[in-house]
Amino acid sequence: MIGVKLDWLDFGPTKKVEYTDWVLVSLVPSLLAVLYLNFKKEKQSLLYSMIWTAISFLMEFLLAKIGYMKHHQWKIWYSIPVYFAAYIALDWFFNKVIKNRK
Secondary structure, eight states: OTTTTSOSEEESSSSSOOHHHHHHHHHHHHHHHHHHHHHOOSTTHHHHHHHHHHHHHHHHHHHHHTTSEEESSSOGGGHHHHHHHHHHHHHHHIIIIITTOO
16 A cells, blocks of 8 residues: 555565565565464563564665665654554554454
């Protein structure tokens, strides 16, 4: 949505959606979510969410530095609260919906 429709960022050398873009956008967030949930500790969930937010931001920062991700109207700093909210929502969804399902 952000990359194709709104054109706030681009992946890769062209503006077209390529297979590498699809892999990056569809598989990497899913794999990060699986890792996040598998290593999560119940006691320090806020700190853990902050750490994973930093890891996700670092990955985006490195992709931007090497030139694979180009930000247009989306500032890279906007990603920090989005990542944090996503990890908090993922934690809530896992604990309230998935874990408590009978």
